[in-house]
């Protein structure tokens with residue numbers, strides 16, 4: 624299953640863990656209840672047009688998800704998720720030269736998606752579902768291990784941490800060991816602290832302010848803050864459609880604190896902001 628393009632992309636990600644260059648991952652939700660697109664991209668032509676637009680705006684990766692992970696959401700049966708994501712992944716890979724990521728926790732979906740051309744597994748459960756470690760050990764694609772306290776249906780009820788960065792770091796260490804023991808090489812892993820997943824507003828703000836502490840792992844860091852409730856709350860209760868500027872600002876803060884990949888809805892605005900940030904940071908390094 625080794626694809627040379629993916630192999631080089633993967634090497635680039637590892638290299639980037641130590642550099643300031645940022646990759647932008649555009650979100651494509653193929654769900655009827657998606658909080659940010661209202662399920663608008665269910666028709667595959669509309670979905671492909673949206674992908675085309677994200678790529679034209681500078682997306683490096685397209686993250687395709689068929690199950691909502693927002694707080695309170697219900698699980699989707701395997702077959703339904705397969706039917707949502709596999710055809711669109713195949714169509715994206717056929718039409719565009721880009722890395723496609725599959726946002727799933729189900730091993731059956733991971734396998735079918737990678738067979739259809741996905742080049743990254745983005746798992747909000749960090750391969751904790753039965754069979755997920757074993758399936759990923761049989762593949763060669765990078766895997767994003769995201770931290771979540773609890774389950775999407777209940778995670779926002781009473782999240783609690785002794786020390787948010789310390790607790791998440793313990794979780795990362797435990798999942799890295801589990802991956803290595805299953806035969807997944809460490810250099811395939813990307814870490815994500817999971818903003819909004821079993822975290823209060825205070826937890827999220829604290830996490831963003833201390834994001835650089837995860838650099839000790841020497842692995843790429845992925846961050847998803849785009850349009851999340853933390854942005855709305857920090858802006859005095861803004862609805863989802865008023866969170867663009869706050870999302871871009873939070874993305875830039877994350878990038879300045881060491882994030883290597885930003886998972887976003889608004890690709891063009893994020894790419895522009897990251898270009899400015901890179902220009903200033905490169906100048907700092909030169910001077």
Ligand code: 9MG
Nearest residue numbers: 726745769815817818846847
């Ligand atoms: C699927 N999904 C929703 N939010 C996310 C986040 O913050 N990170 C990752 N990796 N996936 C997410």
